[in-house]
Structures are given as C-alpha cells and as structure tokens.
Amino acid sequence: MQCQCDVPIDGAREGAVTMDLNNRPGFAIQGGVNHSFRIGVLGSGKGSNFVAIADAVAAGKIPAEIALVVSDVADAGILAFARARNFPAQFLPPGKFRTKLEAEAERAYIAALQDAQVDLIVLAGFMRILKGDFLRAFAGRIVNIHPALLPAFPGLHSWQQALDYGTKVAGCTVHFVDGGVDSGPIIGQSAVPVRNDDTPETLHQRIQVAEHELYPQCVAALARKEISVVGRRVIWQKSI
Numbered sequence: 634m635q636c637q638c639d640v641p642i643d644g645a646r647e648g649a650v651t652m653d654l655n656n657r658p659g660f661a662i663q664g665g666v667n668h669s670f671r672i673g674v675l676g677s678g679k680g681s682n683f684v685a686i687a688d689a690v691a692a693g694k695i696p697a698e699i700a701l702v703v704s705d706v707a708d709a710g711i712l713a714f715a716r717a718r719n720f721p722a723q724f725l726p727p728g729k730f731r732t733k734l735e736a737e738a739e740r741a742y743i744a745a746l747q748d749a750q751v752d753l754i755v756l757a758g759f760m761r762i763l764k765g766d767f768l769r770a771f772a773g774r775i776v777n778i779h780p781a782l783l784p785a786f787p788g789l790h791s792w793q794q795a796l797d798y799g800t801k802v803a804g805c806t807v808h809f810v811d812g813g814v815d816s817g818p819i820i821g822q823s824a825v826p827v828r829n830d831d832t833p834e835t836l837h838q839r840i841q842v843a844e845h846e847l848y849p850q851c852v853a854a855l856a857r858k859e860i861s862v863v864g865r866r867v868i869w870q871k872s873i
C-alpha cells in the first residue's frame with residue numbers, strides 16, 4: 634500500500650521534514666532552520682535503539698534534541714532510560730486494541746507530540762500500527778527501523794522469518810512510515826550475514842548491533858536535511 638498521508642503538513646515548522654504526495658516527488662526535507670531539530674520517540678520495549686540515538690545526540694553526531702519519549706507500556710525499558718537521562722517521558726495508555734491506538738489515545742499521542750513541537754518522530758520498537766489521523770498529523774515526518782532487509786520479511790519476528798526461509802543475508806532497514814506495514818520509502822539498510830549456527834536469538838542480537846549503527850546515521854542525515862525523496866527513492870546528499 635502506498636502512503637495514505639496525502640496531505641501536506643498543516644503549519645509545519647520551518648525545517649521540518651515534509652511530504653507532498655499531491656505533487657510528487659513526495660517526501661522532501663526543507664532547508665533553512667534556525668531552531669534545534671526536535672525528535673519525538675515512540676517505543677514499547679527495552680529501548681536500545683533509543684539509547685543509541687540519544688548517545689549519538691549527546692556525542693554531537695545528531696544535531697538535534699530529544700523533545701519527548703512516549704510509550705504505550707507503563708514499565709517499558711525505554712521510559713526508564715529516558716527518565717534516567719532526564720528527557721521528557723510519558724506513558725500514554727493505548728486503549729483497548731492490541732495492535733493500534735484507540736481513537737482517544739491517538740488524539741492524546743498527536744497532542745503530546747504537537748505540544749512538544751517535534752520535527753521528526755522516531756519509532757524505536759513501537760509495537761502498534763499508526764493510522765490515518767496520526768499519519769496525516771505528521772505526514773512524511775515519521776521513521777521506523779525494521780529488523781529485516783525490506784521488502785523481505787515485513788511484520789513480526791523478521792529474523793525468525795529469515796532463518797526459516799534460509800536466507801544467507803539478513804539485516805535491518807530504516808524507512809519512512811506510510812499507511813502500509815513496513816512499506817514506506819527506504820532510507821537506509823545494513824546487511825548482516827546469517828551464520829550456519831545462528832539461532833533466532835543470536836541473529837537478532839547481531840541485527841540489533843547493526844541497528845544501533847544505522848538508525849543514528851539515518852536520523853543524523855534527516856536532522857541535517859541531507860535527504861530528499863523522489864517517488865520511492867530516498868536520495869542521500871552525502872553517503873553514509
């Protein structure tokens with residue numbers, strides 16, 4: 634499925650990553666900023682990708698600030714990390730559904746991220762599918778990391794899917810989020826060889842090591858406005 638988010642961002646701040654699908658080329662990053670680039674992070678789990686990004690921000694490798702961390706899981710590790718580092722962090726209840734946000738919850742997520750004036754939303758292990766209103770509110774400004782070389786093995790437990798299929802190479806993908814499942818334009822990928830003795834756990838561990846390198850690099854390029862999008866192709870002005 635292609636992007637559902639076919640509305641240009643309403644009132645997007647200068648320097649935000651914007652998308653205009655009425656007038657392809659679609660996703661595009663506007664230049665000229667005089668405010669810091671603000672990142673909102675959504676996660677449901679242990680938060681190792683968030684830590685990698687926060688470390689890269691702290692080291693000056695990503696010219697941005699972490700404006701807000703939100704989780705749909707009250708005791709998620711990602712919230713503990715965020716609080717330990719004094720980032721604004723919030724548990725927002727997701728509502729009654731298992732795989733998506735209930736309408737009222739979706740409104741609360743949108744409001745929290747808009748109040749935090751985020752330029753980019755980084756999904757770091759957020760286990761819910763984002764839909765219509767959320768995608769429209771932040772069109773072209775949401776990215777995700779997936780533990781497979783997309784378009785192979787979208788969905789859950791991708792490392793297990795790769796092992797079951799018998800691929801020799803697995804990996805991870807950073808992509809823009811659109812209305813489909815793991816289907817938006819690909820920003821970056823990193824390959825991880827599959828070993829004969831790999832178990833799902835060992836393969837996932839090595840994929841995560843690759844994720845922790847790839848995701849900060851992609852977020853840095855977005856924050857520096859070094860990325861543009863033409864159709865489905867994401868063009869880097871500088872190579873990684």
Ligand code: GRF
Pocket residue numbers: 676677678679680681682683757758759778779780805841844
């Ligand atoms: C990562 O493997 C990522 O690819 C997937 O969810 C996992 C999140 O891990 N989307 P963590 O919470 O960042 O450690």
